[in-house]
Amino acid sequence: MEQVDFLVIGSGIAGLTYALKVAEQCPDKKVMIITKTREDETNTKYAQGGVAVVKDLEHDSFEKHIEDTLIAGDGLCNPKVVEIVVREGPQRVNEIIAWGTNFDKEENGEYSVGREGGHSVFRVIHHKDVTGQEIERALLTEIHQRKNISLVTHCFVVDLITQHHLGYLVTKSTLDVECYGVYVLNQRNNRIEKILSRITLLATGGNGQVYRTTTNPGIATGDGVAMVYRAKGRIENMEFIQFHPTALYEPGVSNAFLITEAVRGDGGILRNHAGEDFMNRYDPRLSLAPRDIVARAIDSEMKRTGTEHVFLDCRHMDLEKFIHHFPNIYEKCKSIGIDITKDMIPIAPAAHYSCGGIKTNEVGKTSINHLYACGECASTGLHGANRLASNSLLEAMVFAHRCYLQAVAMIDSTKFNEDIPDWDARGTMEPKEMILITQSLKELKSVMSDYVGIVRNNERLQRALRRLDMLHEETEDLYERTVVSPQLCELRNMITVGYLIVKAANFRKESRGLHFNTDYPSKSNLLQNIIL
Known part of the structure; x- marks a missing residue:
């Protein structure tokens, strides 16, 4: 057993920023x-585009950034939270610059800014x-310079510890559920x-790994959301899964390489197989419309033409500037035989970001x-039904700071609960066949990709729910009988996340933002968050 004052689960921008501040x-x-x-190995590491932040008040304003965020969120953003993040953002960005983060600058010393879909001006530093x-x-x-921070790798969190582990009945109606810590699987000794x-901070x-093709790394399995749901915490807006419009199309590759919106x-310019700039049929903002609109447009073109991808045309762009701004993308394309001066880049949407999650x-x-x-x-209320490009890193910094302020204010009045029992693994055995896990994972990804993707309908959602019920039952039986492994825990978490996405999608009887249901093609007048 270990006792710590502040426990942080996750080592991306949110967790590290918070840890530095409390330490x-x-x-x-x-x-x-x-x-x-x-x-x-975090989602943060794979973020390409940058941070959307107002730094040039001569050409930008807080009001413009707020408006762009609210428009992208399609009526479901919390306006107060949007204002908090936009207005507090510049100070948080200055902090990570002080910690050594280097953002590109122009020759005059000003920060270089890009523009992405849904933004009315250039404001993305990178x-x-x-x-x-x-x-x-x-x-x-x-982090490594702070003596009171320990960073433990290869340690899988299995579950949050609450009153449930003390023998009390904990339900969704239970008041004052408390977190006392976590059970973890130490992968170095398998205990x-x-x-x-x-x-504790999650x-x-x-959770992009619940889909067949995603821009997320293999670790993105929705562990925190699943743990909170099992602990009877509140989850909201899980139906809003953002598909990035432009992931590099490589047949058979599931972890797709991202082609940043920048x-x-x-x-x-987005083009179909006939070479047409097809976005003029879908939105006056063309290739720089918000992600939900662009992803649906690409999906529509692919279905209309019977193709598996469309193209991103960069042949007209200045090569020197492209290589300077996008060296990683240039090298990736070159490595698979794509010369961006002569060839268009094949792209297709891929699961990218969850706008819902643990309600805070x-x-x-x-x-x-x-x-x-x-x-x-x-789920803070910032993104609503669709995240504005490059708002995610900003949100993480702002809310890491807000969590830090609250945590240090509460720490001295919060005590350890030392009555927590040890993990009981009696009656479990080593799994006989890993195929029980790997095959269920394939089924999950197929169900989510085929039935709960960019475009949905009621029949698909009902079919997905039935398949997930079966997978859940089989996996819970396996979990009860066998020794815990990271692979089994991740499968269990992903099935839970898949269920929450489908359940929330079933509840939303309209099409809004990232949730498009062909049985309800229009928006309703009922603006609400789906809380599970």
């Missing part, structure tokens, strides 16, 4: 960060096309251990006491 404010307290693989990687590098460098904490990232911001308030508190959440796993 600096409370030098006498223990801070522990847990991650299930390497310390830098580090070439590897912004997330640069932020992750800078934050980890700072389940318990870590008790006074304050910064576990996204390429379109710099002049890239304006300071990042969840419905479970002593438990906070920020980053992609959280």
Whole structure:
């Protein structure tokens, strides 16, 4: 058993920012960060485009950024939260710059800014096309200089510890559910251990791996959302899964390489197999319409023409500038035989971002006491029905700060609960066949991709629900009978996340933002969040 004051689950921008702040404010307290693989293997690392932030008040304004966010969110953003994030954002960005993050600058010393879909002006600061990687590098460098922070890798969190583990009946109606820490699978000795904490932060990232093709890394399995749901916490808006319009199309490749929206911001044009700039049939903003609109347009073109991808045309763009701004994309295309001066880039939408998640308030508190959440796993109210491009890193920084303020204010009045029992693995055995897990995972990805993708209908959703019920039953039986493994836990979490996406999609009797149901093609007048 280990006891820590502040426990952080996840080592992306949200978790690391929070950990640095609480460690600096409370030098006498223990801070522990847990991650299930390497310390830098996070969704943050793969973020390309940049951070949307108002830094040039001569050409931009808070009001413009707020309006762009609200328009993209299609009526479901929390306006107060949008204003908080936009107005507090510049200060948070300045902090990570002070911690060593390098953003590109022009010759005059001003920050270089790009424009992405849904933005009315150029406001996205970036580090070439590897912004997330640069932020992750800078934050980890700072983390390793803090003596009261321990960063534990290859440690898989199995479940949150609540009153349930003390023998009490905990339901959705239970008042004052409390988090006392977590059970973790230490992958170095394959033992389940318990870590008790006074304050716990979930910064576990996204869930793109529930789909067959995703821009997310393999770790994006929705662990935090699934754990909170099992602990009877509140989850909301899971139907809003953002598909990035322009993932590099490579047959048979499931973890798709992202072609950042900034390429379109710099002049890239979407074209179909006939070479047509088809976006003029769908939206006056053309290739720079918000992501939900562009993804549906591409999906429509692919179905209309019977093709598996469309193209991003960069042949007319200045090669030197392209290589300077997008060196990673240029090298990737070159490595598979695409010469961007002569060839169009084949692209197709891929699961990219979850706009819903663990419901939090304006300071990042969840419905479970002593438990906070920020980053992609959280639903703060910023994104509504569709996230505005490059608002995610900004949101993570702002809410990491807000969680930090609340946590340090509560830490001295929060006590450890030392009555937590050890993990009981009696009666379990080693799994006989891994195919029981791998095949169920394939089925899950197929169900979600074929029935709960960019375009949905009631029949598909009902069929998906029946398939997921069967997968859930089989996986829970396997979980009860066998020794816990990361693969089994991830499968269990992904089935839970898939169920929540389908359930929320069933409840929403309209088409709004990222949720498009052909049985309800229009928006309704009922603006509401779907809370599960």
